[in-house]
Amino acid sequence: MGEDERKERILDAALVHVPFDGWSDATLRAAASDSGVPLALARALYPRGGVDLALAYHQRGDREMIQALAVADLSALRFRDKVAQAVRLRLVGADRELVRRGSTLFSLPHHAADGARAIWGTADAIWTALGDTSDDLNWYSKRASLSAVYGSTVLFWLGDDSPDHQATWDFLDRRIEGVMRFEKAKAAFRENPLGKALMAGPFRILDRIHAPRMPEDLPGTGAN
Structure with a gap:
């Protein structure tokens, strides 16, 4: 049995606890016992x-959503509706009590960064699955906006x-809808005379921002 299979067996066994x-550690101990994997x-x-x-449970949910x-x-869907459908698919496959317990865990200050990275990962998975090809500041702004949408929707x-x-x-x-209005306003700003002047002058440095090339370039990882 390989490492990935053992991890999946432990995770499966953990869900009932x-x-x-x-x-918690108590859940890990019980899962190890139930799955037959040495503690x-x-x-x-x-x-x-x-x-x-x-x-691991959160990442499994992301994989199932992608599938x-x-x-x-x-x-036949508008792009905004494709994003909404992706979020729906992500949530309908999740167990509310397991997510509730996870939200409680990641609300603790010392685990908040882990929770933020998990939500960012979901937003990235959605945009990537929907064919996003942005390679500039938009790569970050799209994922930041969707992370906020996804996080608040989960709580609701x-x-x-x-x-x-x-x-x-x-x-x-x-x-x-709020995100779409922001994206339209952002596009309009780039096209109006003042926006063009700022993008050619003080804001020109923004053109040097690119999407991460390697996984360790992602926000919140040890390299940042």
Whole structure:
């Protein structure tokens, strides 16, 4: 059995314990026992215990969303609706109690950076899956905007008891509309005389900003 398979087995075994023990060391110990993986090996695979388990669960959700997007027919949708559909696919495949426990964990100051990186990773996965080819400041602004939309939508979804989570999807549409207005305003600024003058002068340095070339170039990693 390879390392990835062992990690998946431990994560699968952990899910039934999270509602009771949270994303914790107790959950890791129980998962190791249930999966038949020696505890020492489980700790080596998830060195930070519950934090690494929670991140692995989040990353699994991103992978499942990407797979769902790959087979979905989005051809008739406006781009903003494609983004909304991606967020919906990301949330409908998640377990609310597991996400709630993760949100509690990542709200702690010493784990906040991990949570922010996880949300950024989801935003990046969505834009990449939808074919984003930006290579300048827009690469960052798109992901920053979507991270804010996704994060706030998750919090709304966690407290939403409306039928089929319709209130969440309405909230999501409003947030995306706000992002679209910002993108239009940004484009209009670049095209008006003042914007052109600033982009050719004081703001010219922004043209030197490019998308990361390597994974370690991503915001929030050790290289930054």
